[in-house]
Amino acid sequence: MARVDRHRPAAGVALFPLPFQGHINPMLQLAGALHERGLAITVLHTTFNAPDPARHPGFSFVALPDAISDVVTTTKDGIAKILALNAAVEAPALAECARDALASLLNKSEEGEPRLTCLILDCTLTGMQKVAVGLGIPTLILQTCSAACFRMFRSYDMLYEKGYLPAEESNLLLPVKELPPLQVRDLFDPSILPSKEIGLKLLNLASETAANSCGAIINTFQALESHELTAVRDELLADKGVPTFAIGPLHKIASIDSVGTTRLCNQDRSCIEWLDMQDPGSVLYVSFGSVVRITEDEFTEVAWGLADSGKPFLWVVRHDLVLGVEKAELPLGFECAVEGRGKVIEWAPQQEVLAHSAIGGFWTHSGWNSTLESIYEGVPMLSSPYVGDQLATGRYVEDAWKMGVLLESLLERGKIKKAITTLMEANDGLEIRERAKSLKEKARLCVQSGGSSRRDFDRLVDHILSL
Ligand code: UDP
Numbered sequence: 187m188a189r190v191d192r193h194r195p196a197a198g199v200a201l202f203p204l205p206f207q208g209h210i211n212p213m214l215q216l217a218g219a220l221h222e223r224g225l226a227i228t229v230l231h232t233t234f235n236a237p238d239p240a241r242h243p244g245f246s247f248v249a250l251p252d253a254i255s256d257v258v259t260t261t262k263d264g265i266a267k268i269l270a271l272n273a274a275v276e277a278p279a280l281a282e283c284a285r286d287a288l289a290s291l292l293n294k295s296e297e298g299e300p301r302l303t304c305l306i307l308d309c310t311l312t313g314m315q316k317v318a319v320g321l322g323i324p325t326l327i328l329q330t331c332s333a334a335c336f337r338m339f340r341s342y343d344m345l346y347e348k349g350y351l352p353a354e355e356s357n358l359l360l361p362v363k364e365l366p367p368l369q370v371r372d373l374f375d376p377s378i379l380p381s382k383e384i385g386l387k388l389l390n391l392a393s394e395t396a397a398n399s400c401g402a403i404i405n406t407f408q409a410l411e412s413h414e415l416t417a418v419r420d421e422l423l424a425d426k427g428v429p430t431f432a433i434g435p436l437h438k439i440a441s442i443d444s445v446g447t448t449r450l451c452n453q454d455r456s457c458i459e460w461l462d463m464q465d466p467g468s469v470l471y472v473s474f475g476s477v478v479r480i481t482e483d484e485f486t487e488v489a490w491g492l493a494d495s496g497k498p499f500l501w502v503v504r505h506d507l508v509l510g511v512e513k514a515e516l517p518l519g520f521e522c523a524v525e526g527r528g529k530v531i532e533w534a535p536q537q538e539v540l541a542h543s544a545i546g547g548f549w550t551h552s553g554w555n556s557t558l559e560s561i562y563e564g565v566p567m568l569s570s571p572y573v574g575d576q577l578a579t580g581r582y583v584e585d586a587w588k589m590g591v592l593l594e595s596l597l598e599r600g601k602i603k604k605a606i607t608t609l610m611e612a613n614d615g616l617e618i619r620e621r622a623k624s625l626k627e628k629a630r631l632c633v634q635s636g637g638s639s640r641r642d643f644d645r646l647v648d649h650i651l652s653l
Pocket of ligand 1: 473475553
């Protein structure tokens with residue numbers, strides 16, 4: 187196992203995350219772990235959603251030109267943002283700036299600074315990969331969703347050929363026998379987008395970037411996705427000899443706790459004091475991540491579903507959570523109805539919340555970071571997936587890992603109340619809680635010395651140093 191001098195690093199890596207919370211978090215957690223192993227860290231970033239250098243004193247930061255950020259902020263939907271970002275990096279003027287930023291890191295190596303070994307980038311950033319390859323810099327990709335979703339995204343040719351897609355009302359419940367336990371309704375169907383071609387293009391990006399890389403890093407662990415990881419490892423190796431490193435949960439791979447350091451929003455820590463006053467395992471934590479937006483009707487149903495459940499809850503209501511509304515307002519009479527047992531905040535210290543003994547369940551949109559954080563703390567989930575990889579993750583939570591309940595149909599207060607009761611009440615949720623406990627133990631073992639993620643991380647460091 188290679189170990190280098192932390193105080194005088196001889197080698198360094200550059201990292202470029204997609205500028206959204208769910209992608210910045212795992213990339214900076216990976217950076218932290220590599221830094222602990224003696225590698226110099228340079229984070230390339232857009233000025234849009236820029237990380238705060240003050241929270242990472244050991245890293246260097248290089249902002250890419252403002253024009254890239256303009257592209258990201260002015261484009262509305264998420265998929266269009268990623269495609270626009272790639273197009274921007276490939277456009278001649280900006281490609282030159284991106285090239286300059288990387289070239290200056292290469293030059294520094296010649297001036298006695300740490301040797302730049304590689305660029306680690308988000309798997310959707312094909313444009314930046316092309317710039318790096320043009321300069322002879324090896325790239326590795328970071329896949330921020332599960333191995334199951336990575337595999338699903340690489341299977342779209344098959345899904346169309348075999349007629350699973352485009353999804354039709356009559357085949358929504360059909361099992362996808364090549365990708366168990368997924369059903370057609372769990373697949374992200376590009377035909378629902380304004381342009382199917384654009385959706386497919388995005389899906390292909392991740393495969394293309396992985397195939398052209400020197401290694402694929404996945405934020406998952408062996409005991410959680412053994413079968414899916416074997417399939418991904420075999421495919422990538424057989425395809426172009428690309429090795430895979432499963433080193434998750436990334437928020438626990440560095441010894442320094444990354445809680446809060448990668449956040450873009452201000453955390454409301456008053457919720458921890460509030461949790462301290464609640465009974466063990468009694469509180470439902472509710473958060474739909476950093477990007478999902480719900481309609482006003484859905485928001486009202488969520489609020490009254492929580493009120494009607496009679497259970498204590500901590501609910502993250504981001505100011506931009508509700509579509510078409512500047513700042514989400516709670517329904518009239520809601521605060522009175524939940525007085526003493528409900529707390530609403532704008533942004534939580536989520537990892538700390540999930541680790542709190544008062545938490546008994548997590549109602550989540552099934553974002554991959556939230557799911558892994560919940561698994562690590564052994565917190566059973568109520569999954570309400572919205573889009574993309576969240577759909578498949580929700581299915582895995584209920585059918586493969588059996589540590590939660592999937593709430594699939596439109597959000598409606600009666601169904602919400604029933605699902606919360608199933609998850610939180612002693613008898614109904616017993617099996618789910620047992621499964622959550624067992625997965626928690628496995629998650630903890632995999633990051634300890636000799637564990638599968640720890641071993642893969644050691645292999646990754648050796649691999650980087652060999653580039
Ligand atoms: N998060 C947080 N506080 C909140 C809500 C979310 O710190 O109030 C963090 C959460 O811990 C996770 C990330 O934001 O690391 C959300 O990522 P995820 O992949 O779950 O969802 P996304 O936001 O990408 O949809």
